[in-house]
Amino acid sequence: MSDRLSIVIVEKDRDRAIQIVDALKAADDYDILVIGEESGLARHIAARSPDIVLIDIDNPSRDTLEELALASGPMDRPVAMFVSGSAGGLAQTAIEAGVSAYVVDGLKPERVKPVLDAAIARFQMFRRMRNELAETKRALAERKVIDRAKGLLMKARGIGEEEAYALLRRTAMDQGRRVADVAEALVTASGLLS
Amino acid sequence: MKTVTLSVAYIPLVDAAPLIVAQEMGFAEAEGLSLDLIRAPSWSSVRDMLSFGRVDAAHILSPVPVAVSLGLGGAATPLSAVMVLSVNGSSICVNKTLATSMREAGFAFGFDYPFAAGKALAAASGGKPIRFGVPFPFSMHFELVRYWLDAVGAFQPDSITIRTIPPAMMSDALAAGDIDAFCVGEPWGSMAVENGFGEMLLPSTAIWKRAPEKVLAVRTDWAETEPHLLGRLMRAVWSAARWLGDPESLITAAEILSRRPYLDVPADIIDRSLGGVMTISDKGEQRRVPAFIDFFNGAANFPWRSQAAWIGERLARRASLDPAFAAQNARQAFRSDLYRSALKPLGALLPAASEKVEGAILERTPAAAETGRLFLEPDGFFDGQTYDPSAQHTEKQ
Numbered sequence A: 001m002s003d004r005l006s007i008v009i010v011e012k013d014r015d016r017a018i019q020i021v022d023a024l025k026a027a028d029d030y031d032i033l034v035i036g037e038e039s040g041l042a043r044h045i046a047a048r049s050p051d052i053v054l055i056d057i058d059n060p061s062r063d064t065l066e067e068l069a070l071a072s073g074p075m076d077r078p079v080a081m082f083v084s085g086s087a088g089g090l091a092q093t094a095i096e097a098g099v100s101a102y103v104v105d106g107l108k109p110e111r112v113k114p115v116l117d118a119a120i121a122r123f124q125m126f127r128r129m130r131n132e133l134a135e136t137k138r139a140l141a142e143r144k145v146i147d148r149a150k151g152l153l154m155k156a157r158g159i160g161e162e163e164a165y166a167l168l169r170r171t172a173m174d175q176g177r178r179v180a181d182v183a184e185a186l187v188t189a190s191g192l193l194s
Numbered sequence B: 001m002k003t004v005t006l007s008v009a010y011i012p013l014v015d016a017a018p019l020i021v022a023q024e025m026g027f028a029e030a031e032g033l034s035l036d037l038i039r040a041p042s043w044s045s046v047r048d049m050l051s052f053g054r055v056d057a058a059h060i061l062s063p064v065p066v067a068v069s070l071g072l073g074g075a076a077t078p079l080s081a082v083m084v085l086s087v088n089g090s091s092i093c094v095n096k097t098l099a100t101s102m103r104e105a106g107f108a109f110g111f112d113y114p115f116a117a118g119k120a121l122a123a124a125s126g127g128k129p130i131r132f133g134v135p136f137p138f139s140m141h142f143e144l145v146r147y148w149l150d151a152v153g154a155f156q157p158d159s160i161t162i163r164t165i166p167p168a169m170m171s172d173a174l175a176a177g178d179i180d181a182f183c184v185g186e187p188w189g190s191m192a193v194e195n196g197f198g199e200m201l202l203p204s205t206a207i208w209k210r211a212p213e214k215v216l217a218v219r220t221d222w223a224e225t226e227p228h229l230l231g232r233l234m235r236a237v238w239s240a241a242r243w244l245g246d247p248e249s250l251i252t253a254a255e256i257l258s259r260r261p262y263l264d265v266p267a268d269i270i271d272r273s274l275g276g277v278m279t280i281s282d283k284g285e286q287r288r289v290p291a292f293i294d295f296f297n298g299a300a301n302f303p304w305r306s307q308a309a310w311i312g313e314r315l316a317r318r319a320s321l322d323p324a325f326a327a328q329n330a331r332q333a334f335r336s337d338l339y340r341s342a343l344k345p346l347g348a349l350l351p352a353a354s355e356k357v358e359g360a361i362l363e364r365t366p367a368a369a370e371t372g373r374l375f376l377e378p379d380g381f382f383d384g385q386t387y388d389p390s391a392q393h394t395e396k397q
Helices: A014-027 A041-048 A062-069 A085-097 A109-157 A161-175 A179-193 B014-024 B043-051 B063-069 B096-104 B114-125 B140-152 B167-176 B188-194 B220-225 B227-244 B247-258 B267-275 B305-318 B323-333 B336-346
Strands: A006-010 A031-035 A052-056 A079-081 A099-104 B004-010 B033-039 B057-061 B079-088 B090-095 B130-134 B160-164 B181-185 B198-203 B212-219 B277-279 B286-288 B365-367 B374-376
Touching: A006 A014, A006 A041, A014 A031, A014 A109, A031 A041, A041 A062, A052 A062, A052 A109, A062 A099, A062 B043, A062 B160, A085 A099, A085 A109, A099 A109, A099 B043, A109 A161, A109 A179, A161 A179, B004 B014, B004 B043, B004 B227, B014 B033, B014 B057, B014 B079, B014 B212, B014 B227, B014 B247, B014 B267, B033 B227, B043 B057, B043 B063, B043 B079, B043 B212, B057 B063, B063 B079, B063 B140, B063 B212, B063 B305, B063 B323, B079 B220, B079 B227, B079 B323, B079 B336, B090 B096, B090 B140, B090 B188, B096 B114, B096 B198, B114 B140, B114 B198, B130 B140, B130 B167, B140 B160, B140 B181, B140 B305, B167 B181, B167 B188, B181 B188, B181 B198, B188 B198, B188 B267, B188 B277, B198 B277, B212 B220, B212 B227, B220 B227, B227 B247, B227 B336, B247 B267, B267 B277, B305 B323
Parallel strands: A006 A031, A006 A052, B004 B033, B004 B057, B130 B160, B130 B181
Antiparallel strands: A052 A099, A079 A099, B057 B212, B079 B212, B090 B181, B090 B198, B277 B286, B365 B374
16 A cells, blocks of 8 residues: 555636645645545545545535545544644644645644645635735726726816826825725715716 | 624524624624624534634534534534524425425425425435435434434435535525435525425424524633623623514514625515515415524523433434433533523523423423523424433434
């Protein structure tokens, strides 16, 4: 029997899956399987009988894996969320990063640690990218609203673009609000009045 | 009193109402609390967020703290169910094909005939396996489906498979043919009916009239280090439950729950379960169900240790653990002691005992209470069995 740890990664997004696989392979020589299909997930995993399962904590299919906690036969290996003694902190970091790991009963923490470390780093990066994307989207949406508000002011008051923006900014400062919020209020109000 | 913010994880379901109402209707504020309600994607993430201290409290399936006490699933952090948030409130739905066959064979989808419903389902399946969806392996839904099908006795042992599907995905799984039937909390049964994917066969009350469905859970060590905060949280949630128990609150409650940050489904769908008038098919047939979901009446919030023991024994059988040991451990997970001490100051009706023979109350019955006049609601199992927690292995199976 090979001594290599066998790992299953549950991930629908192909790019993300590849990145996780790469990160794990860089850490050690693991036997890795990626499952993207969510139907029959518990059955597929049970058939493979891996040492470790990694899954995004926000993936609702994760609940299916809980069935694995109930080993139904002598050949089945019970699987548990990874927590034991000093490893508790690691599990917490994993959860904060957005990955949950199911680990076969009896596997030594020192064998699990490099796997989780690699996965955690990768998931932290995903999370950062997701936050950045959300931030960019929000900034873009705000810019649009500000542009519309400027347009409304220019038309209503017969002023130029720079002056319109200055007016928005001054109002925001006077009221202790954000320019985008003032712009939003103006656009909403003008929608109601027209 | 300085306002303290507590984070509470929940799954968007009608039975999360006591927590949502506590925050929205000012019951939390009255206790100097602000609830940061965190909508979770799955039951395992609710449990893990609680175990690892990401949240202070959680809306969770009643069997989960019991399962944790038996070492089944999740981290080993002990959890305490400090009060019951809701009793009953789930339904069993079957796909259109099965529903049509059952109707053709003369079954009229009466809600009061669980034996006949089970037999009609077995006949309609024509001996083919039936795949049931439930929201979590450790759920009242799993236990009720299993209890019902075993007691009906019309199915071959391997003809039923029970799969885990998160609540919000249940209706689509039925439509996609991944499952043939399911048991789930509202609004997802009604959503499947509304979308024309399935028909409602039975309310969960048809199997067990008084099943603890969701509980308010905290980490046991948090309960010990923060008894005052916990007491405030419990009093806020209990006040919200009392408000929900008043029929005049239902329209407002449905309106609040239907909002986008919470359930994000139309209020009239939520009205059905809150008011106990279920629409069972896309032809608009209705069934009236007393106590379809109960948030308050009959000491609904009291965490009976006998119910924890019942859950513990059933989980133990599935996991090949010793049932007597499991029942004993399970009892410790339902904290009737904390319930008494936190809610006595509010005048909550407190039963004199913390255990009862489950299934023995056939009609509304006065019961001994610490204070006030307490009536317990019927709690029968549909097959007439009872569960006496003081005697081990009293169940037939």
